[in-house]
Amino acid sequence: MKNNLKNNKTNANIYIPLNGKIEEITQLTGDVRLFKIKTETPIDYVPGQFFMLSVWGAGEVPISVASLPEKNGTIELCIRKTGIVTSAIHSLKTGQSIGLRGPYGNGFPIDISKGRDVILVAGGIGIAPLRPLIQQFIKNHRKAGKVTLLYGSRTPDEIIFRDEVEEWEESGIAVALTVDKGNDNWKGNVGLVTGLWPEVRTDFKEAVAYICGPDVMIKAAMRDLFFLGMPDERIITTLEAHMKCGVGKCGHCYIGPQYICTDGPVFSYKEIKEQSILK
Amino acid sequence: MKKELILDKNNLSYWLRQIRKKRELIGPLMNGGNDIVFKSVDKIHELVLDCPASLPSPKEFIFPQYEPMLRIRQASNVKYQEITDLSEKTRRVIFGVRSCDISALGLLDRFYLKGHKDSYYAERRRNTLFISIVCKDPDPTCFCIGLGTGPYLEKGFDIQITDLGDRYFVQIGSPEGAKTVKAMSFLFRRPQKTDYEDQYEVFLSSKARFHKRINLKGIRQMILEEKVKDDFWQWVADRCFECGGCVYNCPLCTCFTVTDRAYSEGTERIRLWDACMFKGFTRMAGGILPNEMMVKRTKRWYYHKLIHYPETLGGFGCVGCGRCTITCPGKIDMASIATKLKGLAISEEEK
Amino acid sequence: MNKVLTVCPYCGCGCGLYLHVENGKIVGVSPSRSHPVNNGSLCVKGWNAYEFVAHPDRLKYPMIRQNGELKRSTWNEALTLVAARLDEIKRKHGPDSIGILSSAKCTNEENYLMMKFARAVLGTNNIDHCARLCHSSTVGGLAAAFGSGAMTNSISEITDAKVLFVIGSNTTEQHPMIGMHMLEAVDRGAILIVADPRRTKIAEFAHIHIRQKSGTDVALLMGIMNSIVNEGLVDTDFVRRRTENFDTFEEVLRRYSPDVVEGITGVKANDIRRVARIYAMEKRSMLFYAMGITQHITGIDNVRACANLVMLTGHIGLPMSGLNPLRGQNNVQGACDMGGLPNVYSGYQTVTDPKARKKFEMAWRRKLPESPGLTLTDMIEKAYDSSLKAMYIMGENPLLSDPDLNHVKEALERLEFLVVQDIFPNETSEYADVILPASSYAEKDGTFTNTERRVQLLRKAIEPIGESKPDWEIICELSNSMGYEMNYRGTYEIMEEIAILTPSYGGILHHRLQEGFGLQWPCHNINHSGTPYLHRKKFARGLGTFITVDFVPPDEPPDSEYPFLLTTGRIYFRYHTATMCRRTAVLEREEPESFVEINPEDAERLGIKNRSMVKVSSRRGEIELKAYVTNRTPEGIVFIPFHFREAAANILTNPATDPGAKIPEYKVCAVRIEPLAKPKKVRRIPSVDLEALRIT
Structure with missing residues (x-):
């Protein structure tokens, strides 16, 4: 997948993180938090890209952006x-600083969804990278295409952005939720997210799909859609891997002839099959 | 200035001594029993020329095993953080490097400097001059001859010297190399016809001394045509000791890991050699191990070197230095595997 | 950049490696190409042996416990306090109320000084070290049978052997470079026989893998010997000329026919006969063993049985033919050689021998105690019943390495005074009254003796980190402040003293070790070039003795309440109590957490899924850890590595010991396993009919 942003061709040391300040922390579920981070100068990025977040003494970790770029320079992760x-990031408090490098990776291709229906398939924390896409679709007031979100979580308590999901629905996005294991209050679907295909009122042949979640789910969803x-x-997914550098040097995320960090993390099913990326 | 010159052997130590005034001189020295190690040269006359391969490869001087990257000092005031770039800036000259290792540098450059530029590599590379020597007597483990990465090079070197008995044939291949020679131009003379003839003779005799001729193109083809079966890769994996030696010693392996060390004077971010032979190398969040099966890891190494390197960097991920043959406890190094596969291919044809 | 040739600080292989030094910091490691053990290879631990040296956790200054908290102090304060307290306890309760643990991680010189400190300065024979927990049965068993308890052959001989019989050793993982030589031998046509209940990596290469029940090794070996006798494969000439006591032994042996043994060990009688034939009929047969033989209540008997086997076939005293205990720690051989044991001085000269004692008394100018001291395991017992008042622990971590940890913890708590001397804080140092920071292997000189008796020079690469000091300097200073003068200009002077007092080290001096890769003891004088293999024309004790052994079942076999047999051991990426490898990025990442290996059949029956959490409990305690479902472990047996403090296997292990060697039975205890989380039952919506959807 081609990179949407030009490479940084400066001589600066790419391993030095920028200083970000944590503006807001929202507890979303038991072990998931949303961090709003402000950088000194606004950074431009697109949905699907990621940042290397660093906490000194603990290390770095790649995190996909969960928001659209803001003029005031805040990023939500x-x-x-x-x-x-x-865990180290979770122990940080509002006002503390956090290092970040990026954005890295290619980001979701948006153009291919022009004039088409969109199916978003999310599993667990996989909703986060899709969130800016949804926001963008809402922002653009898409009239031509219909947007459907299929979202599976482990339990009802682990549904991330539950309030926002309702807002999205109000903005005209068709949403179907499912959980692996329900509880007494849960009246919705129970089972795998790939069991929700019948909920999609769209012609699969003409639509575009964006998938994000655990490997097993991605594999199943892609196979089904195909x-x-x-x-x-037009079957698009974003992959996760062990990363140390984010810039295609450390070798950890190398799969097939591709580096997830620089050639991805967004791949189409076509690329995945040709390069035998997901095995 | 001419690109080819003659240096009298008597003048070598004087020349190196002059270079050493500006740069740290690293060269092959004898140690312990018969070990050859590249280290700072104290006594120039102790340099061992035409020596067996050193472990690890000279990549350690441009992509070291342990490299401090950054240091951060966090003052009690939360807002203030002072990040220091710990890039190594020492100027060095590495003397006596082999042609295979110089060939490897070409690929390393393409890898580290294209796209996002690795500043630590770039900094060290810029400050390091390589004086390579044509191998007169290759090791039994060497097979650069089949890959065009040795025993001598046509280009890609800074300075290449050939031992002609009483004198060296000196070839200059880079502006930095030219500068180093020019500064001491009175030590050199122009080559005569006999010098060219003698150099050619060294090339010929060196080529004749190789024990191994390995055709990696053929092996690549076998893999691409899916003639290498899974049970072969399983056999390879079963013999792997997971020492990482092949990766650590390889002049073309580039992987690293990053770790933070919190010292009282500040936290240091360090990068260390890492190897794809370890299952934790690809461990994902939540502890999932995509490559838990050893066979996936050994295969990955071979695929990377034989299939993907040529596609992405334009050359095999192997220069035939033979270091993995020396170091592999399970004898599943590049040369052994290639030989074994060739044997399998022949016996297959016989059927 | 400088590169310093030195010796790997991990296992007993004693690989030669170079430490790369730049601006006073260690920046890398590379193997020595011409070293006889590793020939240019290293295992993953060796390749990463540089990183922990400068880890921020290093103990950098002495610490004294004040009001329950460890506080930084000066060397002077710390040493004065230690000297005063030890002196006081010695005066009040007698010298035998103090126990010393020497260290298999420290150099020969340091171990020698530690034993001198215990015996001459404190006046007690209460000195021991972790060899008690690994090869004390070898030292005892082989000393009685042959007169010398060490590997008889050299590692480089392995490649030329024709039969390799490996019993109770996970060689490729625990002595990787020895494993490398074994694999090479197999490639050259040698037959490899492995006897191990677990299907270890070395077993994958074996021509014959026999899986005896844990703790039945005596029976197995007796069965093999019975078969050898019955089939007339005994080297009668060797037995007649070189050994004694065969007849009494043979009487017992008759009872162990392969069929009887099959009933005890679970190994087919035919396999026993096959092994017997293969082993006996080839002269270049090497027998190897490790913890699987020694860590039993019958540890000494197991070793004796091995010794009997090699004597019966005459497979000893030749190159590529012998009995080879693989020692665990980098210098455990040396620590034993130096007399870090309660019953012997250096060179295994017994404390009860008046002649030996006299020699050391004259050299050290002190009256020395006459009766043997306490072993490590006894010290813990005596500390528990408060008759041992103080301990001085150098480079050991009993609070993770000893059996029945809850008991050990209480024992250490009851001590009046505990001194810990180490490079990193560890489980034991948490209970210390004084911590003395020592220098690591990269910061000092000295010698290590590897498993093949090769005494090699350790060379200083960098200056000590922080205020730490080499262990020998600490011992000297402490001794001086206790009024016994120890002044050496360097470790070479200590070595000279060792050479004079220790016949087997008689010709081993630092200047002889500078060139090449060390000398193998016995090396009697300055002109002696060392001994690659032992017992050439006669055994060290003269005639080899057949010591009669009989099968005794393990102390705590599984029963209905605790139905599984737990065996403990090490894993490749970890080392012992993990103080060093946990502080190495790559090693720590590879195995971040403990696990219990369990057979798929057992797991299925108990409803345990791979990687799910389980509770393992024994009569002494319980731990929670992840299950790793694998065929490596046979049914009825589970395996737990002992490296992890979070789920310390030694909380479970049985402290029952071999009566002679006092080695605990780490390899057998009874445990119960329960899954912690019930497997999740997922209610699924009916699977979608994709076909139907496709048509719309």
């Missing part, structure tokens, strides 16, 4: 506590 670095007649190059 949605972070689940899973390892050493993310089977349902969607062309390879």
Whole structure:
């Protein structure tokens, strides 16, 4: 997938993080928080790109942007506590500084969705990278195409952006939620997100899909959509990998001949098949 | 200035001594039993020329095993952070490097300097001059001859010297190399016809001394045509000791990991050599291990070197230095695998 | 950049490596190409052996506990306090109320000084080290049978052997470079026999892998020997000329027919016969063993059985033919050689021998105690019942390495005074009254003795970190402040003293070790070039002795309440109590958490899923960790590595010891396993009919 932004061709040391300030922290679910970070000068980025966030003493971690760029230079990043670095980020408080490098990666291709229906498939924290896409679709007042969001979580309590999902619905996005395991208050669907295909009132052959979630879910969703007649190059996903540099040097995210960080993280099903990326 | 010159052997140490005034002189020295190690040269007459391969490769001087990247000092005032770039700026000359390692530099340059430029590599590379020597007597493990990466080079070097017995044939390949020679031009003379003839003879005799001729193109073709079966890769994986030696020693392996160390005087961000032979190398958030099966990792290394390097960087990820053959405890190094696959291919044809 | 040739600080292989030094910092490691052990290779730990040296966690200054908290102090304050307290306790409760733990991680010189400090300065034989927990049964067992408890052959001989019999050793992971030589031998046509209940990596290369039940090694070896006798494969000439006591031994041996042994060990009688034939019929047969043999209540018997096997076939005293215990720590051989044991001085000269004692008394100008001291395991017992008042622990971490940790913890808490001397804070130092910061292997000179008895020079690469000091300097200063003068200009002077007092080290002096890669003891004098293999014409004790052994079942076999047999050990990316490898980025990342290996059949039965959390409990405690479902471990047996403090396997292990060697039975105890989380039951919406959707 081609890069939407030009490479930084300066001589500056690409490994030096910029200083960001945490403006706001929102607890979304038990282990997920949304961090609003302000940089001194606004940084331009597109949905699907990521930043290397760094906490000194703990290390760096790649996090996809969860918002559209703002003129005042704030970036929203949605972070689940899973390892050493993310735990360190969670221990930070409003007003404290955090390092960030980026944006890196190619970002979602938006043009291909022009005049087409859009299906968004999210699993768990996978909703975060899709959030700016949704925001963009709402912002552009898409009239031509219909946007459908299929979103699966583990439990009802782990549905991230639950309030926003309602807002999105109000703005005209068709939403179908499901959980792996319900509770007493849950009256919605229970099961895999790929069980929600019947909810989509769209011609699969003409639509575009953006998928983000765990590898198993991505694989299943892509296979299903392909089977349902969607062309390879319009099935878009974003992948996750172990990364240390974010700029195609450290080698950790190398899969096939591709680096997830520089050639991705957004790939079409076509690329994934040709380069045998997801095995 | 001529690109080809003759240096009398008696003049070598004087020349190096002059260079050393401006740069740290690193060269091959004998140590312990019969080990050759590249280190700072104290006594120039102790330099060992035409020596067996050193471990690890000279990439350690431009992409070191342990490299401090940044230091941050956080004052008690939360807003104030002072980040220091710890790029190494020492000027060095590495003397006595082999042609294969110089060939590797070409690919390393393309890898580290294209796209996002790796400033640590760039800084060290700019400050390091390589004086390479044509191998007169290759090791039994060497196979650069089949890859065009040695025993001598046509281009890509700073300065290349050929031992002609009592004198060196000196070739200049870069502006920095020219500068270094020019500063001491009175030590050199123009080559005569006999010098060219003698140099050619060294090339010929060196080529004749190789024990191994390995055709990586053929192996690549075999893999692309899916003639290498899974059980072969499984056999390779079973013999892997997970030492990382192949990667650490390889002049073309580029992977690293980054770690933070919180010292009292500030936190240091350090990068260290890492290897794709380890399962944790690709560990994802939440502890998922995409490459838990050893076979995925050994295969990845070979695919990277044989299939993907030529596609992305325009050359094999192997220059035939033979270091993995020396170091691999399981004998599943590039040369052994290539030989084994060639054997399999022949026996397949026989059937 | 400078590169300093030195010795790897991890395992007993003793690989030669170069430390790369730049501006007084260590920036890398590379292997030595011509070293006889590693020939240009290193394992992952060796390749990363540089990083921990400058880790921020290093102990940089002495600390004294004040009002319950460890506070920074000066060297003078710390040493004065230690001297005063040890003196006081010695006066009040007698010298035997103090216990010393020497270290298999420290140099020969330091171990020698530590033993001198215990015996001459404190006046007690209460000195021991972690060899008690790994190879004390070897030292005891082989000393009795052959007169010398060490590997008989050299590592470089392995490649030329024809039969390799490996019992109870996970060689490729724990002694990778020895494993490398074994694999090379196999490539050259050698037959590899592995006896191990677990399917270890070395077992993957084996021609024959026998999986005896844990703790039945004596029976297995007796079965093999029985078969050798029955099939007439005994080297009768060797038995007659070189050994004694065969007849009494043979009487017991008759009872162990392969069929009887099959019943005990679970190994097919035919396999036993096959192994017997293969092993006995080839002269270049090498027998290797490690913790799988020694860490049992029958540890000494296991070792004796191995010794009997090599004597029966005469496979000893030749190159590529012998009995090879693989020692664990980088200098555990040396620490034993130096007399870091309660019953012997350096060179295994016993403290009860008046002649030996007299020699050391004259050299050290002090009256020395006559009866053997306490072993490590006994010290813990005595501390627990408060008859041991103080301990001085150098470079060891009993609070993770000893069996039944809850008990050890209480024992250490009951001590009046505990001194810990180490390079990193560890589980034990949390209980210390005084912490003395020591220098790491990269910051000092000295010698290490590897498993093949090769004494090699350790060379200083950088200056000590912080205020830390080499262990030998600390011991000297402490001794001086206790009124016994120890003044050496360098470690070479200590080595000279060792050479004079220790016959097997008689010709080993630092200047002889400068060139090449060390000398293998016995090396009796300055002209002796070392001994690549032992017992050439006669055994060290004269005649080899057949010591009668009999099968005894493990102390705590599984029962209905605790139905699983737990065996413990190490894993490749970790080392012992992990003080060094946990502070190495790559090693820490590879195995960040503990696990219990369990067979798929057992897991299925208990409802345990791969990577799910389980609770493992024994009669002594319980731990929670992840399950790793694998065929490596046979049914009924589970395996836990002991490196992890978060789920310390030694909370579970049985402190029952071999009566002779006092080695605990780490390899067998009974445990129970329960899944912690019930497997999630997912209610699924009916699967979608894609076909139907496609048509619309």
